[in-house]
Amino acid sequence: MADRRTSRLAPLRAVLAAALASCAVLASCAAPSATPTPAPDVRTETDWTLTLLSHESADDLSGTKAAVLYDGQKVDTTYAQKPESGNTFLLVEIGVVKNKAGAAAFRWADVRVEDRAGNSWSRMANDTFLENFNFPRVKSTDLTFGTNDGFICFEIPKSAAAGPLYLVHETAAGMTRLALR
Amino acid sequence: MKRRNRILLAGGAAVLVLALAAFATLASGVLVRPTAESLAALTAIPSYDVLDFQAAREQEILADYEAAPGTPQAPYVVVDPYGMNPCSALAIFEVGGSPTDVAVTVEGDGPATTFTYKVPSTGARQEVPLLYLYAGRTNHVLLAFGDGTSKRLDVATEPLPVDFQVYALVASEPDRMEPGLTLCTACFDDSYTALIDADANVRGYLSHTKMAHGTPVISLRNGHLLATGDEYRQIPYNMTSLWEFDWLGKVFREYEIPNGIHHSLVELPDGNFLAASNAKDLFASGTREDVAVVVDRTTGAVAKEYDFRKILDDARDPYNHFNPGILNATNVDWMHMNSVLYDAEHDWLIVSSPIQSQVVAIDAETGAIQWILGPHDGYTGSSARLAPYLLDPVGSGFAWSWGQHGIDLLPDQDGDPDTMDLLMLDNGQARSFTEAGAVPAAQNHSRGVQYRIRLSTHTVEQVWEYGADRGSECYATFLGDADFLPTTGNRLIDFGGQLRVDGKPVDEIIQGVLGTVETRSRIVEVDASGRVVFEVSVQGNAYSTTAETYQAERVAVPAVLASEAPLGTQHGVRLGTASTIPATQAVKAPGIFAGGIAAAFSTLVLEHGRLVVDGSLTWKGRTFLLGRAYLVLRSGKDTFVYPCNSGLNGRFFSSIDTTAVPSGEYQVSVIGAVREGNDAAHGPLHQGFAKTEYKLVVP
Numbered sequence: 001m002a003d004r005r006t007s008r009l010a011p012l013r014a015v016l017a018a019a020l021a022s023c024a025v026l027a028s029c030a031a032p033s034a035t036p037t038p039a040p041d042v043r044t045e046t047d048w049t050l051t052l053l054s055h056e057s058a059d060d061l062s063g064t065k066a067a068v069l070y071d072g073q074k075v076d077t078t079y080a081q082k083p084e085s086g087n088t089f090l091l092v093e094i095g096v097v098k099n100k101a102g103a104a105a106f107r108w109a110d111v112r113v114e115d116r117a118g119n120s121w122s123r124m125a126n127d128t129f130l131e132n133f134n135f136p137r138v139k140s141t142d143l144t145f146g147t148n149d150g151f152i153c154f155e156i157p158k159s160a161a162a163g164p165l166y167l168v169h170e171t172a173a174g175m176t177r178l179a180l181r
Numbered sequence: 182m183k184r185r186n187r188i189l190l191a192g193g194a195a196v197l198v199l200a201l202a203a204f205a206t207l208a209s210g211v212l213v214r215p216t217a218e219s220l221a222a223l224t225a226i227p228s229y230d231v232l233d234f235q236a237a238r239e240q241e242i243l244a245d246y247e248a249a250p251g252t253p254q255a256p257y258v259v260v261d262p263y264g265m266n267p268c269s270a271l272a273i274f275e276v277g278g279s280p281t282d283v284a285v286t287v288e289g290d291g292p293a294t295t296f297t298y299k300v301p302s303t304g305a306r307q308e309v310p311l312l313y314l315y316a317g318r319t320n321h322v323l324l325a326f327g328d329g330t331s332k333r334l335d336v337a338t339e340p341l342p343v344d345f346q347v348y349a350l351v352a353s354e355p356d357r358m359e360p361g362l363t364l365c366t367a368c369f370d371d372s373y374t375a376l377i378d379a380d381a382n383v384r385g386y387l388s389h390t391k392m393a394h395g396t397p398v399i400s401l402r403n404g405h406l407l408a409t410g411d412e413y414r415q416i417p418y419n420m421t422s423l424w425e426f427d428w429l430g431k432v433f434r435e436y437e438i439p440n441g442i443h444h445s446l447v448e449l450p451d452g453n454f455l456a457a458s459n460a461k462d463l464f465a466s467g468t469r470e471d472v473a474v475v476v477d478r479t480t481g482a483v484a485k486e487y488d489f490r491k492i493l494d495d496a497r498d499p500y501n502h503f504n505p506g507i508l509n510a511t512n513v514d515w516m517h518m519n520s521v522l523y524d525a526e527h528d529w530l531i532v533s534s535p536i537q538s539q540v541v542a543i544d545a546e547t548g549a550i551q552w553i554l555g556p557h558d559g560y561t562g563s564s565a566r567l568a569p570y571l572l573d574p575v576g577s578g579f580a581w582s583w584g585q586h587g588i589d590l591l592p593d594q595d596g597d598p599d600t601m602d603l604l605m606l607d608n609g610q611a612r613s614f615t616e617a618g619a620v621p622a623a624q625n626h627s628r629g630v631q632y633r634i635r636l637s638t639h640t641v642e643q644v645w646e647y648g649a650d651r652g653s654e655c656y657a658t659f660l661g662d663a664d665f666l667p668t669t670g671n672r673l674i675d676f677g678g679q680l681r682v683d684g685k686p687v688d689e690i691i692q693g694v695l696g697t698v699e700t701r702s703r704i705v706e707v708d709a710s711g712r713v714v715f716e717v718s719v720q721g722n723a724y725s726t727t728a729e730t731y732q733a734e735r736v737a738v739p740a741v742l743a744s745e746a747p748l749g750t751q752h753g754v755r756l757g758t759a760s761t762i763p764a765t766q767a768v769k770a771p772g773i774f775a776g777g778i779a780a781a782f783s784t785l786v787l788e789h790g791r792l793v794v795d796g797s798l799t800w801k802g803r804t805f806l807l808g809r810a811y812l813v814l815r816s817g818k819d820t821f822v823y824p825c826n827s828g829l830n831g832r833f834f835s836s837i838d839t840t841a842v843p844s845g846e847y848q849v850s851v852i853g854a855v856r857e858g859n860d861a862a863h864g865p866l867h868q869g870f871a872k873t874e875y876k877l878v879v880p
Contacts, residue, residue: 075697101247103249128342139261141260142260
């Protein structure tokens, strides 16, 4: 008896389950709530406008490339970039826009990160690895014109990363100091 | 019981109504139809055209320059002006009423790596390309002016990307080397096409890795370069266009080639281009890489096709390591045309098929076979008609080439009009047409080999070789090149695709292409006696296992650079017609987003109304070897479904003419299916319909 009832109800249950599944799919299609982002810090100098868009620190960066062999076997290849022991990467997303044609170039030698004690660190000589971890990068040669958005990287001690830090652009014309909150 | 049955019936009816309503809802597309609100949240597909981008970049440079013009003693310098070659820069300055040629000296680490060239006057405003700079250094460049004055510039450049292949110098005798730089062309888009000097230092490279790979970069008689563009016809190297450009990265012309271009490229005596290609409808033809085309230089149109399915035998199926082992594949690579040359003396085309281990000469006018150079085994059945064309070997020490690459037709070597000499890389792949007879990789070798063909006797003699004595160290299952160097008589041998596992040679080409087996290469310049005068080992690094060198060419530093139009005065020109894929009615877009399929795009741009798509599929986060995708454009009232061309490992491509699409905003979504295993027609299939974050805006 129980078996017969079960078998009689099975098609109905299947339809009901499909309807419920549709509801579940509909629910999953609902738009996620937006996460508010802090307003970027914008500083206008005579020749250039600097915009601090975001920053983050990373004790290391790693990535994976996936491939499938022709026998169907999946193979992951991993790669990583690590700072010196005791250090961390500080990734700063920045916008550098020239305000007026003909003005002087923007030189990365004029840019540093510093802490409250006055310790400072220059941009890494080679931070091209950023691109390999999907961080669009601003080129490290002098910027001569246009809009230049992307990430740059500093390697700093972990102890410094724990405290307040500032991104500093200093030229003969003056100094801009942006707090890395 | 009766009451219970009534309840069940009523419930069942209600569920049935619900199900019908759900079905009707799904069929109507209301669940996947975008609303004004949902469209507003999507990112509009950007417009991008390399030619427009470069023109705009020139205007940006000019606007900045003209606000504070340079002088000969204080030039305006912009590094990598087009974002294409980070080892280049452009210096600009005013010379007023004293136009002058400028002699440029780019200081190297030694005399052999110091380069000098002259830049013709460009009028009152002088523009000077600074080429052959080192990467990641402050370069010293001397500009010498006609009035005897000079200016020494310091030009800093970007470091090489961390995933750049490593060029490890093994040997260098500059005094014995052919002058110039070595142009190393990548085969795959995760390696870089680069210029290296006699110290194996990089002195130029193309940072845009989707261009100029898998097909040689050739020097044109007008001083420009010609290479493949950046849009795929099919992975890993079949591209839809050619770019004519210079080492600053300026693209002067784009030639759209609907057939696709791969492997080989030649400038003909009349200025047209001869290239390895495919049937025009590559995906309906059932085969690939078996057509040579002549491209009209002035129109970009394909002026002539040589279809080798009609000339050779596409049913001949010798054992080879190129076979990807995919069952029921839609395009059979039976030929894999990897060289096509023009022999002006005889008006012949000379074509190489590494899969067939054949080098074939045909009449350029009639397509008639003149001879076939290759092992004589297996010419039975439908191939028997080709046997009379096989050249007979003569002389001592003769060995056939197997899976050869980089055929070079040499200038006359013996003063005898009855002979012709060919140099090639004999990869040595398998050294057999049967699996049972295949030589294992660890016991195999590759070599540069020069054959002399005597036309009157239909014979071939081996007159020179290099590499056999080095055994498996130089063994390259695939890729590579061999060039005769005219000034010194040296040969440049590129052992281009050395597949290695734990340093040991293997023959797994597809794993190498997919990056799961390491690919190295080795470039060796030897003199006629076999003395090594330059050798570089090309290796991967922690970021990349691919360090192949598709071809290596020794390119001269020109004494005088080609004279070019000033910045802002010459917009790049597009010639020919890009192929597009029409919408299909055969596939209907599902009524719900479901199925675990996801799509990501490495290229999704609008080029003057043509939507260019380069994407990849995953199912539940996993990549599959085989898959199929359709792109869906859906507005509030219209839906269009476009097939995509499938590549391995989830890659898909499409080219869509959106000018035929009604004005409006369209949500972009992807119907995808991936198949487990290596059989394109059978095996578990995972399907789905995925939203993307993009919308197409049709004005």
